[in-house]
Amino acid sequence: MNYKELTRQIKLDSYQMSSLPLSLRNQALADIQDGLFRQREKIFAANQEDLDSAIRNQEPQPIINRLVFDHHKLDDVIQGLDSLIGLPDPLFRTQLHRELDQGLVLRRETCPIGVIGVIFESRPDALVQISSLCIKSGNCSILKGGREAAKTNRALFDIIYETGTNAGLPAGFMTLVESREAIDELLHCDESIDLLIPRGSNQFVQYIMDHSRIPVMGHADGVCHVYIDKDADPDKALPVIMDSKVQYVTACNTLETLLVHRDVADELLPALVDSSYTGSVELRGCPDTMKIIPCKPATEIDYKTEYLDYILAIRIVDSLEQAIEHINRYGSHHTDCIVTEDQQSADTFMTLVDSANVYQNCSTRFADGFRYGFGAEVGISTGKLHARGPVGLEGLVTYKYKLTGNGHIVADYAEGRKKFNFKEV
Amino acid sequence: MNYKELTRQIKLDSYQMSSLPLSLRNQALADIQDGLFRQREKIFAANQEDLDSAIRNQEPQPIINRLVFDHHKLDDVIQGLDSLIGLPDPLFRTQLHRELDQGLVLRRETCPIGVIGVIFESRPDALVQISSLCIKSGNCSILKGGREAAKTNRALFDIIYETGTNAGLPAGFMTLVESREAIDELLHCDESIDLLIPRGSNQFVQYIMDHSRIPVMGHADGVCHVYIDKDADPDKALPVIMDSKVQYVTACNTLETLLVHRDVADELLPALVDSSYTGSVELRGCPDTMKIIPCKPATEIDYKTEYLDYILAIRIVDSLEQAIEHINRYGSHHTDCIVTEDQQSADTFMTLVDSANVYQNCSTRFADGFRYGFGAEVGISTGKLHARGPVGLEGLVTYKYKLTGNGHIVADYAEGRKKFNFKEV
Numbered sequence: 001m002n003y004k005e006l007t008r009q010i011k012l013d014s015y016q017m018s019s020l021p022l023s024l025r026n027q028a029l030a031d032i033q034d035g036l037f038r039q040r041e042k043i044f045a046a047n048q049e050d051l052d053s054a055i056r057n058q059e060p061q062p063i064i065n066r067l068v069f070d071h072h073k074l075d076d077v078i079q080g081l082d083s084l085i086g087l088p089d090p091l092f093r094t095q096l097h098r099e100l101d102q103g104l105v106l107r108r109e110t111c112p113i114g115v116i117g118v119i120f121e122s123r124p125d126a127l128v129q130i131s132s133l134c135i136k137s138g139n140c141s142i143l144k145g146g147r148e149a150a151k152t153n154r155a156l157f158d159i160i161y162e163t164g165t166n167a168g169l170p171a172g173f174m175t176l177v178e179s180r181e182a183i184d185e186l187l188h189c190d191e192s193i194d195l196l197i198p199r200g201s202n203q204f205v206q207y208i209m210d211h212s213r214i215p216v217m218g219h220a221d222g223v224c225h226v227y228i229d230k231d232a233d234p235d236k237a238l239p240v241i242m243d244s245k246v247q248y249v250t251a252c253n254t255l256e257t258l259l260v261h262r263d264v265a266d267e268l269l270p271a272l273v274d275s276s277y278t279g280s281v282e283l284r285g286c287p288d289t290m291k292i293i294p295c296k297p298a299t300e301i302d303y304k305t306e307y308l309d310y311i312l313a314i315r316i317v318d319s320l321e322q323a324i325e326h327i328n329r330y331g332s333h334h335t336d337c338i339v340t341e342d343q344q345s346a347d348t349f350m351t352l353v354d355s356a357n358v359y360q361n362c363s364t365r366f367a368d369g370f371r372y373g374f375g376a377e378v379g380i381s382t383g384k385l386h387a388r389g390p391v392g393l394e395g396l397v398t399y400k401y402k403l404t405g406n407g408h409i410v411a412d413y414a415e416g417r418k419k420f421n422f423k424e425v
Numbered sequence: 426m427n428y429k430e431l432t433r434q435i436k437l438d439s440y441q442m443s444s445l446p447l448s449l450r451n452q453a454l455a456d457i458q459d460g461l462f463r464q465r466e467k468i469f470a471a472n473q474e475d476l477d478s479a480i481r482n483q484e485p486q487p488i489i490n491r492l493v494f495d496h497h498k499l500d501d502v503i504q505g506l507d508s509l510i511g512l513p514d515p516l517f518r519t520q521l522h523r524e525l526d527q528g529l530v531l532r533r534e535t536c537p538i539g540v541i542g543v544i545f546e547s548r549p550d551a552l553v554q555i556s557s558l559c560i561k562s563g564n565c566s567i568l569k570g571g572r573e574a575a576k577t578n579r580a581l582f583d584i585i586y587e588t589g590t591n592a593g594l595p596a597g598f599m600t601l602v603e604s605r606e607a608i609d610e611l612l613h614c615d616e617s618i619d620l621l622i623p624r625g626s627n628q629f630v631q632y633i634m635d636h637s638r639i640p641v642m643g644h645a646d647g648v649c650h651v652y653i654d655k656d657a658d659p660d661k662a663l664p665v666i667m668d669s670k671v672q673y674v675t676a677c678n679t680l681e682t683l684l685v686h687r688d689v690a691d692e693l694l695p696a697l698v699d700s701s702y703t704g705s706v707e708l709r710g711c712p713d714t715m716k717i718i719p720c721k722p723a724t725e726i727d728y729k730t731e732y733l734d735y736i737l738a739i740r741i742v743d744s745l746e747q748a749i750e751h752i753n754r755y756g757s758h759h760t761d762c763i764v765t766e767d768q769q770s771a772d773t774f775m776t777l778v779d780s781a782n783v784y785q786n787c788s789t790r791f792a793d794g795f796r797y798g799f800g801a802e803v804g805i806s807t808g809k810l811h812a813r814g815p816v817g818l819e820g821l822v823t824y825k826y827k828l829t830g831n832g833h834i835v836a837d838y839a840e841g842r843k844k845f846n847f848k849e850v
Binding site for chain 1: 440443444523525529531533536538539619620634635638640642658660661664665667668672673749753771773775776777779780781782783784785786787788790791792796797798808809810811813814815823824825826827828829830831832833834835836838839845847
């Protein structure tokens with residue numbers, strides 16, 4: 001396939017996509033919701049084929065779990081579409097409206113980014129989520145799903161594509177690519193693709209970033225921290241630590257390194273070991289930690305590692321400042337939490353920790369578009385440009401400046417015949 | 426010099442910089458204003474040295490003109506600082522405040538980006554503008570100015586640096602680098618530098634984009650268009666064309682290709698040739714244009730070229746749609762204008778043209794932070810992520826999500842013991 005030509009065509013369709021009224025985009029989403037429900041048996045059958053292959057290929061259990069697309073998943077997807085339809089239009093919003101001078105009026109208005117390439121992992125419901133967010137925000141999407149979910153993705157795509165185009169979306173509104181080679185081709189289509197959102201392993205995301213001029217939104221890894229301050233309430237500390245670590249151990253917002261203030265280490269660490277959960281978690285401690293509880297040693301490599309596993313690094317620190325320094329140095333600017341009852345320490349932590357999500361007294365696992373009330377997310381960004389943290393509809397739009405005059409020229413202002421007279425409208 | 430170590434140190438200072446109150450940042454700006462005025466003779470003397478070298482080296486006149494830093498420039502700079510001090514704080518602004526559940530409160534708050542590297546051309550007043558925007562927005566800046574302005578830049582830097590640190594800004598708030606080699610070193614400091622803003626030639630900006638993982642904000646070139654619609658008012662068309670082309674011919678927002686609807690070409694083009702200005706502008710036309718007026722032929726290369734010179738490409742188009750297609754295909758998504766009295770055509774143009782600035786009936790030269798009332802700009806972005814168009818204070822900040830709980834854990838929600846209850850605060 002000629003990907004340059006394919007994406008150029010999608011780009012042309014993206015202009016049409018950018019001008020569709022909300023009513024049409026919402027109607028398309030409603031039709032898609034209906035189509036997915038009516039053709040659910042087709043989806044379940046395709047999913048069964050994927051599951052059979054995965055079991056035959058002895059894929060690890062977490063991958064198989066993520067692959068499942070059953071009645072429950074369909075319910076979730078349909079509910080998600082409901083809430084998406086209910087959200088206000090992210091497009092055509094006036095963000096600034098200013099008269100620069102008589103008859104010269106500036107407006108800043110939101111518009112779609114254009115063509116977005118999303119490479120996602122094995123969960124097939126992600127395909128519905130991402131494509132529907134793109135429809136609502138007027139973007140064309142190019143999707144590459146995980147190999148394990150190929151048949152389910154194809155079934156979902158066929159239904160969404162047919163229903164969407166029937167509802168009046170342009171032919172290029174959504175494209176499914178199915179080969180690994182396609183990714184390398186797409187990385188070079190920087191003239192037509194405006195944004196890449198890779199969801200996958202650290203190495204994979206780094207690879208994408210290093211091999212394309214196209215801007216990338218997302219995160220490479222999630223080395224998240226919980227810091228137990230000297231003024232922590234121990235009744236909050238243990239549940240927050242354990243939930244952050246084990247509630248869903250392979251998620252990017254999972255705790256990897258626990259920092260403990262020296263003053264409370266003697267009390268907290270043995271309690272952590274005693275806690276009913278901890279048996280399942282391998283602890284790796286700094287030398288001071290090893291003096292208090294039995295554990296393996298943690299090296300500097302541990303502090304930089306996203307385990308995504310039942311392993312927890314522990315380091316004792318002397319101060320709030322040392323905790324902040326550790327996090328900014330070894331962390332990945334994703335999600336970090338302080339457990340403290342001292343509001344000033346919390347404020348300092350939340351100001352100085354350079355992460356997308358900074359928490360006080362709650363689990364790092366809350367870092368998620370649904371839990372933030374965004375309806376859905378295309379991913380979590382640890383970059384500081386454009387969207388940061390969980391990215392929903394708002395992260396899929398940009399804006400343009402529209403200036404309307406009446407024959408106004410700059411020479412009049414540069415040569416003093418006229419003066420700007422800024423006035424908010 | 427070890428740039429990795431230097432930038433790591435600046436990064437550490439950037440955390441301190443991010444927490445300074447507005448009063449301190451504004452006081453520093455006021456002190457800098459004062460310092461520049463008191464030590465003005467030192468600046469003028471350094472500038473004279475730069476000017477002498479430039480003349481000795483037979484630099485082109487436009488470069489020499491841009492180099493000048495005299496009383497007028499000082500007045501501009503001091504006025505610019507006045508208006509910057511008067512602007513509201515871009516930091517610590519709450520953009521979202523939502524209760525997720527009882528006692529679990531999410532806030533999205535603006536914060537600085539961190540460490541910003543700016544590479545700018547020969548105008549030394551840019552150094553003051555950029556560094557003061559970074560101070561106001563709590564960012565540390567690493568500046569590399571043009572070789573021709575080395576002595577002026579050094580004098581300005583010394584004054585700003587001394588005054589700024591005396592006012593309480595951290596040592597790393599601003600750094601001047603002076604060798605070309607430094608740029609290549611800085612491109613690899615992606616762990617410490619958060620954003621690059623290159624201002625310079627197309628090739629230079631492309632080079633930066635291709636050789637660094639650090640996100641880049643700016644524009645490579647500015648191939649801007651004016652489209653004269655069939656419903657254009659001829660009295661507006663000519664002044665808009667000529668102002669867009671010749672008001673400041675080397676600017677990025679200058680007109681490079683004129684598109685003319687076939688229905689009005691017979692009338693407009695001869696008038697353009699007759700217009701008093703046109704003698705100085707070389708016209709290059711499509712075959713149809715050449716049938717109407719005497720001019721050189723325009724090739725496809727012309728349509729892609731940013732002349733930055735007294736040259737204008739002209740193409741006759743059959744429709745609004747063809748004009749839009751031409752602009753989206755050959756343009757650089759910078760600034761494009763339609764001249765028309767038909768509001769529907771204007772709306773279609775402004776929706777479908779994929780540029781940062783889309784205009785009706787006014788000169789493309791208005792694309793500028795000052796003229797938009799932003800007080801100042803660090804540059805103009807043609808990217809679609811983060812800031813687009815002229816970039817002022819707002820483009821120099823990001824945000825973080827701050828979540829405050831009371832021991833809240835995700836398991837309670839995942840296992841149905843609690844439910845989210847989103848409520849805007």
